[in-house]
Amino acid sequence: MKRVYLDNAATTKLIPEVMNEMIPYMTEVYGNPSSPHYFGQQSAMGLDKARRRVADAINADPSEIIFMSGGSEADNTAIRGIAERYAKKGRHIITTAVEHHAVLHTCQMLEKQGFEVTYLPVDEYGMVTVDQVREAMRDDTVLVTVMFANNEVGTIMPIPEIGALCHERKVFFHTDAVQAIGHLPIDVKAMNIDMLSMSAHKFHGPKGVGALYLRKGIVLPPLIYGGAQERNRRAGTENVPGIVGMGKAIELACTDLDKKMASMSALRDKLITELPKRIPEIKLNGHPTKRLPNNVNFSIKYIEGESILLMLDLNGIAASSGSACTSGSLDPSHVLLAMGLTHEVAHGSVRMTLCDETTEEDVDYVLEVLPKVAERLRKMSPLYHE
Amino acid sequence: MYTEKVLDHFQNPRNMGEIENYNGMGMVGNAKCGDIMQMFIRVNDEGIIEDVGFKTFGCGAAVATSSMATEMIKGKSVDEALKLSNEAVVEALEGLPPVKIHCSVLAEEAVKAAVDDYHKRMDEKKAEENNA
Numbered sequence: 001m002k003r004v005y006l007d008n009a010a011t012t013k014l015i016p017e018v019m020n021e022m023i024p025y026m027t028e029v030y031g032n033p034s035s036p037h038y039f040g041q042q043s044a045m046g047l048d049k050a051r052r053r054v055a056d057a058i059n060a061d062p063s064e065i066i067f068m069s070g071g072s073e074a075d076n077t078a079i080r081g082i083a084e085r086y087a088k089k090g091r092h093i094i095t096t097a098v099e100h101h102a103v104l105h106t107c108q109m110l111e112k113q114g115f116e117v118t119y120l121p122v123d124e125y126g127m128v129t130v131d132q133v134r135e136a137m138r139d140d141t142v143l144v145t146v147m148f149a150n151n152e153v154g155t156i157m158p159i160p161e162i163g164a165l166c167h168e169r170k171v172f173f174h175t176d177a178v179q180a181i182g183h184l185p186i187d188v189k190a191m192n193i194d195m196l197s198m199s200a201h202k203f204h205g206p207k208g209v210g211a212l213y214l215r216k217g218i219v220l221p222p223l224i225y226g227g228a229q230e231r232n233r234r235a236g237t238e239n240v241p242g243i244v245g246m247g248k249a250i251e252l253a254c255t256d257l258d259k260k261m262a263s264m265s266a267l268r269d270k271l272i273t274e275l276p277k278r279i280p281e282i283k284l285n286g287h288p289t290k291r292l293p294n295n296v297n298f299s300i301k302y303i304e305g306e307s308i309l310l311m312l313d314l315n316g317i318a319a320s321s322g323s324a325c326t327s328g329s330l331d332p333s334h335v336l337l338a339m340g341l342t343h344e345v346a347h348g349s350v351r352m353t354l355c356d357e358t359t360e361e362d363v364d365y366v367l368e369v370l371p372k373v374a375e376r377l378r379k380m381s382p383l384y385h386e
Numbered sequence: 387m388y389t390e391k392v393l394d395h396f397q398n399p400r401n402m403g404e405i406e407n408y409n410g411m412g413m414v415g416n417a418k419c420g421d422i423m424q425m426f427i428r429v430n431d432e433g434i435i436e437d438v439g440f441k442t443f444g445c446g447a448a449v450a451t452s453s454m455a456t457e458m459i460k461g462k463s464v465d466e467a468l469k470l471s472n473e474a475v476v477e478a479l480e481g482l483p484p485v486k487i488h489c490s491v492l493a494e495e496a497v498k499a500a501v502d503d504y505h506k507r508m509d510e511k512k513a514e515e516n517n518a
Contacts, residue, residue, distance in 0.1 A: 302443065303443065304420055304421075304443055304444050304445055304448075305445075306444075306445035306446055307396075307444065307445055307446055307448075307449060310388075310393075310396060310445075310446045314393075314397060323420055323445070324419065324420045332420065343417065343418040343419075343420070344417040344418065347417070347420040379402075379403070380399065380402055380403075380441060380442055380443075380449065381441060381442070381443045382413065382422050382423075382424035382441040382442065382443055383417065383422065383443050
């Protein structure tokens with residue numbers, strides 16, 4: 001059966017070039033990078049190279065990159081770290097209603113510790129404005145954390161504008177860029193970003209490794225206490241093969257980025273324009289233009305997301321959904337609800353996320369299969385009347 | 387995540403769709419929670435469910451439990467149908483993930499709602515005949 005993987009926002013395929021760079025660090029280069037001997041120093045050199053590659057990808061200095069287990073740890077380190085270290089400066093945090101749970105649940109935990117959190121509402125496209133951030137700012141605001149691009153609907157937030165505002169008001173600015181790295185150009189200096197979270201497996205690197213960019217001059221307590229690894233900022237022997245893989249993956253992802261963005265956007269837009277012609281009563285979720293080049297998200301009225309996914313899967317297509325049944329709770333995606341979708345429409349969402357290996361043939365296959373799936377499920381639906 | 391039996395009933399739902407001349411219809415659940423089941427039954431003069439059909443808005447488990455429930459009550463008396471438990475439906479499907487058990491409860495409720503509706507219609511019919 002033809003298989004089409006369109007769940008690249010969940011995770012991506014480890015590409016062979018990345019794996020090839022990792023293999024020596026799982027075999028002959030096994031020293032502990034903290035050890036002064038030859039074996040250790042070989043590993044340390046691998047770390048250095050990876051650190052430089054990650055720093056180059058976002059215009060940072062290598063010393064500003066802290067490797068850790070992934071995006072969730074980076075979000076936790078940044079937000080909890082600022083709260084703990086700079087509580088004297090203020091106990092108010094500004095974020096958005098559509099953040100990843102790694103940010104939202106961390107903020108909720110801090111609320112229990114006496115912090116005040118403003119969750120900015122979003123418009124119908126899942127967007128916040130810099131004016132909203134400005135209006136929410138108070139004298140005791142210590143941190144603004146706004147995601148670079150939304151993982152579900154792909155909407156790209158006005159990060160440079162928010163960065164400039166935070167810089168001017170001397171408020172720390174963190175962005176969860178897990179979905180944006182390798183898909184959008186990012187320059188932490190030009191965009192006034194103080195902290196940025198990333199995860200290797202979202203850009204064809206290995207799972208279980210990520211990094212936090214932490215601007216020079218900001219001191220955060222570690223989340224994990226122990227040894228002096230990562231300049232006392234994250235204890236634990238480094239995941240050397242993972243970090244080496246992350247370095248290679250980010251370098252590859254950012255090579256010819258413009259070209260890849262253009263070709264992915266073209267395939268994305270083919271789905272966005274063609275699907276509504278073939279399926280009546282469907283709605284695009286997310287911003288029509290300010291969206292990740294690889295994100296397509298539709299709500300198909302009268303049918304439910306998990307059923308859509310199952311039926312797509314039976315036809316070889318892997319996608320995802322914001323329905324309650326796929327979220328493991330009774331409520332559909334908080335992102336779609338924050339955008340003002342009704343529960344019914346949110347339950348019928350389907351997200352397809354492309355990568356640069358996605359072909360036009362794959363897209364055409366979706367255009368052939370999804371309308372049939374929608375028709376079949378609608379025939380079964382008590383809500384649908386032809 | 388799902389057993390082969392669940393996937394089979396999802397892919398090839400039995401008794402799917404509205405049936406002709408039904409004399410009992412029940413609809414349970416709500417779109418807010420993501421599951422709606424509609425059950426149609428046609429009961430003959432002997433009180434036997436001759437035909438049954440369903441329509442479902444919901445996940446794979448919701449479709450499969452509806453489909454299985456229709457199979458389990460077809461040809462049975464309405465009294466027997468009322469005895470259908472959600473556990474029996476789950477067992478017939480060779481299990482459901484814990485988070486999906488509520489779907490089987492919905493299937494049981496849909497059958498009961500259809501039978502209740504049938505009884506109501508019969509009572510109304512009798513009352514009309516008595517009045518005539």
